[in-house]
Amino acid sequence: MLKELIQFTNSIDAQFKAIGIIPKEGLHIKLRFEEIDNTLSISKNCQYELFSKKDKEVSGFLKNIASLAQLSWMVNTNKCFDLPSKGIHSCSPYCLAFKRESIRGGAKFNEAKIKLYDRINAYFDKAIELLDDDSEKQGATVFRNALNNEDKLKSFLDQINEFNSLKDPDYIVFYLDVPIEKYKIPNDKYLAGKLFNTEEYNTEGSNGLAYGTSNFFNGFNSKKPYLIHQSATFDITGRISAEDAKTLYEFETIAGRRSLPNPLPICL
DSSP: HHHHHHHHHHHHHSHHHTTTTOOOOOEEEEEEEEEEEEEEEEEEEEEEEEOOTTOOSOHHHHHHHHHHHTBBOOSSGGGGGSSTTTBBOOOBEEEEEEEESSSSTTTTTTTOOGGGGGGGHHHHHHHTTTTOOOOHHHHHHHHHHHHHHHHHHHHHHHHGGGGGGOTTEEEEEEEEOOOOOHHHHHHHHHHTTTSSSSSSTTOOOOOOEEOOOOOOOOOOOTTTTEEEETOOOOOOOOEHHHHHHHHHHHHHHHHHOOOOOSSOOOOO
16 A cells, blocks of 8 residues: 555646645744844844634745745654654754744743753754754854744744734744755755654665655554564564655645545555
């Protein structure tokens, strides 16, 4: 079945794959660089829009934001860069995403042992590791330094009236205004290490590709010994390539937007 889904996904037109991509509900803020006295910093003047699924039309700004978010998001909360708290849902050196509930005044703020504000540096440390180019690391560090405590975040949010209308489940997402091609590089590196269910069974094939266990509707019972097949002579039933794992992740993402026909036009 996985083979058929992979073939089907690879046959889908790129324009069709983009149907239904929308931002997360909440406040989306794009920050840009400015240079003063040969020093790179983040401008206090930001571009932003509020998005709700009730909106009948999506602006050009939000369409661009949705594309950036696609290249910035975690695979799931178990594979985010904010473990064990799981409050920061982006996984990119060019993006910082969290829900309103996680900051001061939100329902989960007081119960958090380590406040979100105090976890931002650790998040960016992991995200910046996805970059190889030193100049890109420098730019991402400037972005981090503009957001890495409560006062800095508040300085941006206080100038946005729409912030006061946010509900706890709404997202607040900061993006760095760089070309989308730059978002793709760390995203590819992040996905390469996160699309298998676990790294425990990873091997390298003769073609140099990584092979591991599919994360597509697949789990393990290692924490529940009574569910493990006691008489099996193997640990896992099979492996797939990193390329196939990425295609299955793409299929799952597209299917989640409900743009595909049901049932799917594939033959088993």
